[in-house]
Amino acid sequence: MATYVMFGKYSVGAVGEISAERTKNAKALIRDLGGELKATYALLGETDLLVIVELRGMEEAMKASAALSKLLGISFTTSPAVSGEDFDKLMEEA
Numbered sequence: 001m002a003t004y005v006m007f008g009k010y011s012v013g014a015v016g017e018i019s020a021e022r023t024k025n026a027k028a029l030i031r032d033l034g035g036e037l038k039a040t041y042a043l044l045g046e047t048d049l050l051v052i053v054e055l056r057g058m059e060e061a062m063k064a065s066a067a068l069s070k071l072l073g074i075s076f077t078t079s080p081a082v083s084g085e086d087f088d089k090l091m092e093e094a
Contacts, residue, residue, distance in 0.1 A: 014073030
């Protein structure tokens with residue numbers, strides 16, 4: 001499983017639709033793609049929502065980003081992430 005960080009920005013219409021039910025549906029969507037929702041944070045500033053997920057790979061990350069945008073009305077920028085420990089190992093090999 002790979003870790004992805006998703007940075008979300010609400011549309012004006014999406015703000016009025018915020019609910020626990022919608023969050024539940026988003027979690028189910030990630031599970032249906034074989035992934036796991038690790039954390040979600042609401043933020044102030046340019047990014048409204050930070051979501052950390054584990055997914056099998058890039059294809060599932062692309063599907064998750066598009067499907068969550070359709071479901072929630074939130075546009076996402078999705079980036080792969082590695083732990084600091086894994087990063088150190090990669091840099092030792094570089």
